[in-house]
Amino acid sequence: MGTKQQIHFIGGGQMSEAIIRAILQNETFSAKQISVADINPSRLDYLKGKYEIKTVSSHHQQKELSHATLIVLGVRPHDDLASVGELIKEHGQDEAAVLSLIAGVNIEKLASYLQVDIEGRPIIRVIPNTLTDTGLGYSGVATNQAAEVETVKEEVDKFLKGFGKVQYLEESLIDVFTGFGVAGPNYIYYFIESFVDAGVLAGLPREQAWKVALENMVGAVEMLRLSGKHPRQLLDINNSPAGVGMHALHELNGSDFSAGLQRSVLAAVKRTTELGGEKS
Ligand SMILES: NC(=O)c1ccc[n+]([C@@H]2O[C@H](COP(=O)([O-])OP(=O)(O)OC[C@H]3O[C@@H](n4cnc5c(N)ncnc54)[C@H](OP(=O)(O)O)[C@@H]3O)[C@@H](O)[C@H]2O)c1
Missing domain, CATH: 3.40.50.720 (NAD(P)-binding Rossmann-like Domain)
Structure with a gap:
């Protein structure tokens, strides 16, 4: 051009x-x-x-x-x-x-x-x-x-x-892309907000919890990129027997975290399709 x-x-x-x-x-x-x-x-x-x-x-x-x-x-x-x-x-x-x-x-x-x-x-x-x-x-x-x-x-x-x-x-994947990819930053914002709240709940001042959460987010993504490893491999490295990480993971495993996130992506995709239908 x-x-x-x-x-x-x-x-x-x-x-x-x-x-x-x-x-x-x-x-x-x-x-x-x-x-x-x-x-x-x-x-x-x-x-x-x-x-x-x-x-x-x-x-x-x-x-x-x-x-x-x-x-x-x-x-x-x-x-x-x-x-x-x-x-x-x-x-x-x-x-x-x-x-x-x-x-x-x-x-x-x-x-x-x-x-x-x-x-x-x-x-x-x-x-x-x-x-x-x-x-x-x-x-x-x-x-x-x-x-x-x-x-x-x-x-x-x-x-x-x-x-x-x-x-x-x-073109058939545009709605999926919208609900998953373009709405993507929203899931991350929500995760960071929840994670910072967790730090505050545990006793850290909010400002410190905020800095730690952002750095963890960027650092963890960089680790995945640099290592080329699957998240599960990095979890296995971080989780020693009866350790802190494994106890945290046990609690998350029993929660609705994963399915809740997946349901919210499906809801976003569904709504994208509904809105498209209303326009045609
Ligand atoms: N914002 C986002 O994050 C986002 C994300 C994905 C996709 N989109 C898409 O991007 C498009 C624009 O969204 P937006 O958020 O930028 O909307 P917006 O801020 O409301 O901008 C639309 C502009 O177009 C003007 N306009 C309306 N009819 C016109 C015409 N016939 N000729 C020239 N100008 C006209 C409007 O003027 P008046 O206000 O005076 O009517 C307004 O200034 C939408 O179709 C939306 O689906 C937006």
Whole structure:
């Protein structure tokens, strides 16, 4: 992808902003390569002032649409997607890829809003990673075959890697990916909160418990990465006969910890599917 790459966002809300912030910060694209259209003028003023990108009212985005090589849909599922599709059909280049951040709207539905056959233009459906400021976290991505052409793939991949890591998936796995992967940080936040509380319950000042919990979290992940070992192997190393760790593990084994976590992931996946169904 050369400097001719122009990215046009339709909808400049929270998710679009998080992506713009990361891709500018990582120098994946320059401010000149990015434009945003929104229906909210104060939102546009804010984005222009903060990121020095081109902003336009959604009624005056014809030029930006016609120059865009990648069009990003950052509106919400209940917004007027038919009008957005109509605008792209009218003013966008036929070969420009359309990348949707919209939860629950599948590629088939996107193609119908864009008024093309399912392979009528490159369409990319993304469940964006929300850890955009960290460079960590995976976005889940499904595409039609038209988006598998090498030149399109390259530009889309560069865009996506500008705000984290990427896993390409069959579209049928997008809901699973959302409930497990994209909701993933929530499980970790909850675990850390519970773990810190455990330290406080046992008598540590909260501030110290907090520091220890964060360091343990990062350190344990690093141990798994560095050693390449299964968690059970590291548990076996840490748990001496009749020791402290084994007593703790015995209690956890008898709890609902594992099944409770698994049920909550299944509930998140189920809710993702329900929400998608409500939109179609
Ligand atoms: N935030 C997340 O963590 C997250 C995670 C995964 C996926 N997503 C997906 O990302 C998309 C955006 O979410 P968000 O949280 O960024 O929502 P948001 O902050 O509400 O942003 C949507 C923006 O689009 C504007 N808009 C609505 N209709 C428009 C139109 N026809 N043309 C141009 N702009 C229009 C809205 O303006 P008004 O407010 O004035 O209507 C608003 O500024 C959603 O589809 C969501 O499913 C978000």
